[in-house]
Amino acid sequence: MNATEEAGTEPKIGSRVHVLNADRSKELGYGTYMGEVPFKDVPDEPAACVAVDESIQLTEAEQAEVSAMVEQLMEGGATTPKIVLDSGEIIFGFQCWWREIDDDDTREQHWTCEKCKATGSVKYQLHGDVMSVVYLIEDDHKRVSPDCDQPVSSIRALNANVIN
Numbered sequence: 010m011n012a013t014e015e016a017g018t019e020p021k022i023g024s025r026v027h028v029l030n031a032d033r034s035k036e037l038g039y040g041t042y043m044g045e046v047p048f049k050d051v052p053d054e055p056a057a058c059v060a061v062d063e064s065i066q067l068t069e070a071e072q073a074e075v076s077a078m079v080e081q082l083m084e085g086g087a088t089t090p091k092i093v094l095d096s097g098e099i100i101f102g103f104q105c106w107w108r109e110i111d112d113d114d115t116r117e118q119h120w121t122c123e124k125c126k127a128t129g130s131v132k133y134q135l136h137g138d139v140m141s142v143v144y145l146i147e148d149d150h151k152r153v154s155p156d157c158d159q160p161v162s163s164i165r166a167l168n169a170n171v172i173n
């Protein structure tokens with residue numbers, strides 16, 4: 010179902026992942042891999058486990074077979090990856106297509122504020138929201154120097170992009 014599984018390695022809990030819907034027609038964004046959870050802990054109805062591709066029309070017999078299979082999966086303690094999207098939405102591995110983002114996709118951006126002389130660095134995703142690094146710097150500056158009123162647009166982002 011995903012590139013990571015094909016490669017035979019399991020992502021670390023907390024890994025960043027890129028998520029598409031089941032037939033890969035829609036971008037669901039980025040999220041965090043939370044590890045494997047038993048199917049029985051998935052809040053959706055069991056039938057939802059196989060309703061991943063709406064273009065597939067199952068006959069009644071096939072549907073019954075699938076339902077039996079899903080029930081078996083649930084009772085047998087089978088697991089599915091749990092992913093928390095950056096939007097806060099929770100999605101499970103069988104509901105989507107996902108892959109772990111390479112560590113190389115993480116960059117560190119250093120910043121410095123000329124007014125309060127504070128410096129800091131934030132980690133951001135290369136393929137994330139373009140504005141996210143600006144918000145991260147704004148938050149980091151506020152955290153380091155809560156009384157400084159320098160707008161984020163005036164905080165200097167240093168050019169040294171360091172790979173983790």
Ligand SMILES: [Zn+2]
Binds near residue numbers: 125126
């Ligand atoms: Zn400042």
